[in-house]
Amino acid sequence: MNYEQVFEQIKAKKSFLCVGLDSDYEKLPKHLLTHESPVFEFNRQIIDATAKYSIAYKPNLAFYESLGLQGWQALEKTVEYIRINYPDIFIIADAKRGDIGNTSKLYAKAFFENMNFDAVTVAPYMGEDSVKPFLSYNSKWVILLALTSNKGADDFQYFKENDTRLFEKVLKKSQDWADKENMMYVVGATRAEMLTDIRKIVPNHFLLVPGVGAQGGSLQEVAKYGMNNNCGLIVNSSRAIIFADNTENFANIAEQKAKEVQIEMEMLLQEKGII
Amino acid sequence: MNYEQVFEQIKAKKSFLCVGLDSDYEKLPKHLLTHESPVFEFNRQIIDATAKYSIAYKPNLAFYESLGLQGWQALEKTVEYIRINYPDIFIIADAKRGDIGNTSKLYAKAFFENMNFDAVTVAPYMGEDSVKPFLSYNSKWVILLALTSNKGADDFQYFKENDTRLFEKVLKKSQDWADKENMMYVVGATRAEMLTDIRKIVPNHFLLVPGVGAQGGSLQEVAKYGMNNNCGLIVNSSRAIIFADNTENFANIAEQKAKEVQIEMEMLLQEKGII
Numbered sequence: 001m002n003y004e005q006v007f008e009q010i011k012a013k014k015s016f017l018c019v020g021l022d023s024d025y026e027k028l029p030k031h032l033l034t035h036e037s038p039v040f041e042f043n044r045q046i047i048d049a050t051a052k053y054s055i056a057y058k059p060n061l062a063f064y065e066s067l068g069l070q071g072w073q074a075l076e077k078t079v080e081y082i083r084i085n086y087p088d089i090f091i092i093a094d095a096k097r098g099d100i101g102n103t104s105k106l107y108a109k110a111f112f113e114n115m116n117f118d119a120v121t122v123a124p125y126m127g128e129d130s131v132k133p134f135l136s137y138n139s140k141w142v143i144l145l146a147l148t149s150n151k152g153a154d155d156f157q158y159f160k161e162n163d164t165r166l167f168e169k170v171l172k173k174s175q176d177w178a179d180k181e182n183m184m185y186v187v188g189a190t191r192a193e194m195l196t197d198i199r200k201i202v203p204n205h206f207l208l209v210p211g212v213g214a215q216g217g218s219l220q221e222v223a224k225y226g227m228n229n230n231c232g233l234i235v236n237s238s239r240a241i242i243f244a245d246n247t248e249n250f251a252n253i254a255e256q257k258a259k260e261v262q263i264e265m266e267m268l269l270q271e272k273g274i275i
Numbered sequence: 276m277n278y279e280q281v282f283e284q285i286k287a288k289k290s291f292l293c294v295g296l297d298s299d300y301e302k303l304p305k306h307l308l309t310h311e312s313p314v315f316e317f318n319r320q321i322i323d324a325t326a327k328y329s330i331a332y333k334p335n336l337a338f339y340e341s342l343g344l345q346g347w348q349a350l351e352k353t354v355e356y357i358r359i360n361y362p363d364i365f366i367i368a369d370a371k372r373g374d375i376g377n378t379s380k381l382y383a384k385a386f387f388e389n390m391n392f393d394a395v396t397v398a399p400y401m402g403e404d405s406v407k408p409f410l411s412y413n414s415k416w417v418i419l420l421a422l423t424s425n426k427g428a429d430d431f432q433y434f435k436e437n438d439t440r441l442f443e444k445v446l447k448k449s450q451d452w453a454d455k456e457n458m459m460y461v462v463g464a465t466r467a468e469m470l471t472d473i474r475k476i477v478p479n480h481f482l483l484v485p486g487v488g489a490q491g492g493s494l495q496e497v498a499k500y501g502m503n504n505n506c507g508l509i510v511n512s513s514r515a516i517i518f519a520d521n522t523e524n525f526a527n528i529a530e531q532k533a534k535e536v537q538i539e540m541e542m543l544l545q546e547k548g549i550i
Contacts, residue, residue: 022378062374066381068351068389072344098398099337099371100425100490103297106341114343123373123398125420127427145400150375152402155448161435173430215375 001118009055010231014266018056020238029246039074049255053262056090090118098123098130105133112137124170149188149211171201180205189217195225213240223268276393284330285506289541293331295513304521314349324530328537331365365393373398373405380408387412399445424463424486446476455480464492470500488515498543
């Protein structure tokens, strides 16, 4: 999926919501546990309930790997299910991978060829040759960690050489490797005040913004400082939507929560004159 | 496995070799492809041939994930095979994971509980709460990326605040989270000249050193600048051992290559007065 297609979907759905499929087995509604693949069944119902309001899904790999084979199976089935039933949806492997070149190449194969994800999150620490193999696929994306939403972001991401902080160095350096057509950046919603500085370096790129909802980030703030004329934002919410309820009614509640977010996003898109 | 047990094994085997199980399906000897699990069969023969000369094995997760379910199965069987047949061996998941706390916790579960690895490589970019969940297991280890062996290491790892480079900041900061009993660091053999500076910050920690062999690092140099009184080194070789030959004789050749490295290591341990 290319830049224009992502933007078209945002305008069509009046939403820039990504639903994070952090489908923690321990938190699944109990009535699903009798299913052959409880995680897939949970995802399927969440997807059917929220696809109208979302432009992207983002399974976090940890929640699947921690279940071993059964987890991988659920992940593969989930991606396939979205592809078949909602072909316009952007699918992100939140994997935070990154290794030496010949190894990153195989991660790229795993996510882009075997599983047909549109994008994969990549950690920048190992530099160019750890990122490049992911960039050799047409219409596939690297989403590079820049400034993350967690407290530990303070440990290294603000490390400063002259007037440049590490996350800014990552944004600048990576311009040599890719452009807005195949790279996005992770910027945590809990760091919304930094979006002004970030937009100076990457005015046109899409930013994937986690941390709204359970982690406490504000959608208004994110839009205020981060939205550009092509929206330029994909805002993720995981727990606040998918685990808003854990009764047999969970999918309906997830739908309501997604719809609430979509309505807020629609207003923000209107204010900006995008729709 | 604790610090003392790792050191005891080094003295007993007169080796500090880790064999990297980067078992790339495309490079397997052709005669193995008829096996039910060619990757596991390859690993099994490599392990049986080299266990006498090695203190550790390090499967790189990318080579397994890229095969999907079949890859995960081969990985699980490999770890189990080592555990049963060579219980003294240290097993490293070269996964380079790292995510927000509740996610890292699940990666830790995947590698330490489900699969019984001794250690996992972790990327530092997201800071303390991305690393800590891996540290809550007794006698399990985090191996934190400090200075990697690849060219891309130059992009960010030498980024400098005042007189401290990022990799040094990682070494220093992480002292607050763990000590030599549960943390090691990745330092590439191609950066041997930096080991002097690194040893000033972490004189007693074990360092996992990739990059000897196919990537061009020198074992002599690594030992000269990096060895301490408890050896303090686990040197990894992958392709130069496991893919030294791809005929039916591959395991014998791998054994010879591992033995050659072990003999060199024995001399280095003797020179240092460790054995």
